[in-house]
Amino acid sequence: MSLASIVFRDAPGASDATRVRVRAAAERIGYRPDSRARWLRRAQSGLIGVVFNVRQQFHAGLVEGLYQAAETMPDIDLALAAVYPGRDDARAAEGLLRERCEALIMIGPFIPTGRIARLAQEVPVVVVARALRAPSVDRVRVDDRRGCALAVDHLVSLGHTRIAHVDGGDAPGAAERRRGYLQRMRAHGLEEFADVIGGGATAHDGAVAGRVLLQREPRPTAVAVFNDLAAIGLMNWLGFHGVRAPEAVSITGFDDTAEAAGATVPLTSVSQELELMTSTALTRAVDRARGRCEPGEVVIEPRLVVRDSCAPYSGSGD
């Protein structure tokens, strides 16, 4: 019995011949190790819980990255828990705690800091893609402020001055990005042109912001948007109403999702470096679970991915 265990765990203590023999026998009788029993018995279950919002396609890329990172770590399994309107991050986390996950990775959680901090008292928590004032929880995030600054710099370098920002409302990261935009406009001496338009995280939010933008007089010639989805919504709504990117308006997104590359006009976007973020998050989760490190913050440097949605300022304005 322990022999099978040794073989399936790839643990030392069996000859190669035996391994082959055992695996063949298992194949014949249709044996498959029981992960529940495994998790239950092991001192360190190796189970890492992942809380994500099933409606946010940006989270999809992160979940993917976490799976890939987990594959490189033997004995680490992922347990997924979905968040959606009607089931918040805390509820999802609760289910994972019952499964005795060693650590929790929460992607862009919406619940207040206090509730996350309380969770962190029970289990190591790594928050991804959201800034947080909570020393007891790990944070892995891109420098949102810097990301928005990169976008502004890019637009300024193209000659734009009337650069607006469509923000993300109360979405994770929105406040930081708004701040980055404002700071950078000021740094360029463009504070008089600073214009923050209320938005959100969905394409629909972007479209709604488009309506507002069209009514501005004079109209901004460039827009740095909270995320790709809203940027695409904005771009399409404007295009639909005759204001096309990049000729009539330059637009930047954020997240560098697959959608950005495949948009009607491929979207210039700020990349969060998904792979780096996910492998860092998982490594930290495991290290924290094993008591190998203290909670802290890892801030990742964003990178601007230039595509076709921005053009030099033409001077003709609108």
Add this chain to the structure above:
Amino acid sequence: MSLASIVFRDAPGASDATRVRVRAAAERIGYRPDSRARWLRRAQSGLIGVVFNVRQQFHAGLVEGLYQAAETMPDIDLALAAVYPGRDDARAAEGLLRERCEALIMIGPFIPTGRIARLAQEVPVVVVARALRAPSVDRVRVDDRRGCALAVDHLVSLGHTRIAHVDGGDAPGAAERRRGYLQRMRAHGLEEFADVIGGGATAHDGAVAGRVLLQREPRPTAVAVFNDLAAIGLMNWLGFHGVRAPEAVSITGFDDTAEAAGATVPLTSVSQELELMTSTALTRAVDRARGRCEPGEVVIEPRLVVRDSCAPYSGSGD
């Protein structure tokens, strides 16, 4: 010890006073039942595995519905396994089998029928949103053919005759929808106008199809698209190039996702009746696991949700 078990399972055998007392004590010492141990011990674990594609937002709605359905069933838990390019449905299912799920719900699986049938020999499998010739697996799906027929009928009733179809390539359901389109065009005596344009399941696929569409001479005045995402991609691409819905072209989608309602022009779409589909799928999964029914197919009647993306044929053509 058994007392706690009785209380937490809401099983008979304890007075109300005791229940309160036990729960209070649990609260005080921070006790939380261990689901791993529970699953391991129980004869019927109540664990249902869900295989979904994390990149397909249409799956998100189904996952949501499954969670909601599971909440109404005591003792039923969901285990999620994500599929993405590089991790196919079979791989995801394998992980769930190790967890000894009692049944598997696979959402729009991409792998061949044969592999699904093989899985179904090991565990009851319910396939959602994909037609399948495999009597040993349960199927819960909308009548794709009829759904496309509804879209065609709607466009015909608005006076359109040059109605094209942007198909879904090799995506689950695409073949059926294509067939439904062709059959219905024939039924209306419009076979000479039938025009199937190669597409896919993403917004980008829709945009690419838009380019093809613009080159058709004469140009179709209406398009029934494989799904909402591609329809939105198509609509935005055409709008961007001056061909606006619904004035210049009428467009229908499929799936009635949240994106359809929030599109630049709210999209008329064929609804798959998510809630009915998910509650049916989960009920069948549990029933099959408990041996309470035989595998079979449940075909759900689609429903057309009319929004603003279609208009009467103007006669002016393009």
Add this chain to the structure above:
DNA sequence: CTGAAAGCGCTAACAT
């Protein structure tokens, strides 16, 4: 209605 004992399938620490 409440407590004690057995055992789910595995792993870890032993003995052979």
Add this chain to the structure above:
DNA sequence: ATGTTAGCGCTTTCAG
């Protein structure tokens, strides 16, 4: 290098 044994935290069965 291989076999034996105890026990992870629960549920189930049986006594009290």
